[in-house]
Amino acid sequence: LWSTGATTQTIQINSTQTVWVQISTPPCISRDTLTVTFVPLLPVNLGNDTTRCLGDTVTLDAGYTGATFLWSTGEVTQTIQVNTTGTYWVHVDDGTCNGNDTVNVNFVTIPQVNLGNDTSLCNGQVLNLSAGFLGYTYLWSTSSIAQNINVSTPGTYWLKMSNAYCTVSDTVDVSFITLQPDS
Numbered sequence: 001l002w003s004t005g006a007t008t009q010t011i012q013i014n015s016t017q018t019v020w021v022q023i024s025t026p027p028c029i030s031r032d033t034l035t036v037t038f039v040p041l042l043p044v045n046l047g048n049d050t051t052r053c054l055g056d057t058v059t060l061d062a063g064y065t066g067a068t069f070l071w072s073t074g075e076v077t078q079t080i081q082v083n084t085t086g087t088y089w090v091h092v093d094d095g096t097c098n099g100n101d102t103v104n105v106n107f108v109t110i111p112q113v114n115l116g117n118d119t120s121l122c123n124g125q126v127l128n129l130s131a132g133f134l135g136y137t138y139l140w141s142t143s144s145i146a147q148n149i150n151v152s153t154p155g156t157y158w159l160k161m162s163n164a165y166c167t168v169s170d171t172v173d174v175s176f177i178t179l180q181p182d183s
Helices: none
Strands: 017-025 028-036 050-053 058-061 068-071 079-082 086-093 098-108 119-122 127-130 137-140 148-151 155-162 167-177
Touching: 058 098, 079 086, 148 155
Parallel strands: 050 098, 119 167
Antiparallel strands: 017 028, 058 079, 068 086, 086 098, 127 148, 137 155, 155 167
């Protein structure tokens, strides 16, 4: 006979409680008491899935200083640094409770922008500078956000090209030569 009223050989417990069992084998009766304590899982949180630029490094932190850690990579430290696309998980155990979490990390490439070599033009000429790639966000040193700009004055021109995750840039120096008329 169990404290729950059950008369089976085993019972299932799913909450913290004290239970007793009484076993009768005439003429003997034996009784035992057990306290069952359920502790919640550790709320391990590696954060949201993330995408970064190829060449970057992402630090994953399992939290819980003083706990033991086991990562999908085999590492046993609180934090790991990753630089390859993959699914990463960690198991954390603080001696009483444990918990797990998984995060997907994706690294994307971005094309390298190339404005070309430094250039000298004759006065009156116009140089077209092009980012060369569609679908990105552009910011030129002239404050233009167009994919291309026309240059008609000397100077150093730069372009920052971005997608949602990465930014690349390039710079070109443009000079103009004044031709002297023949005498």
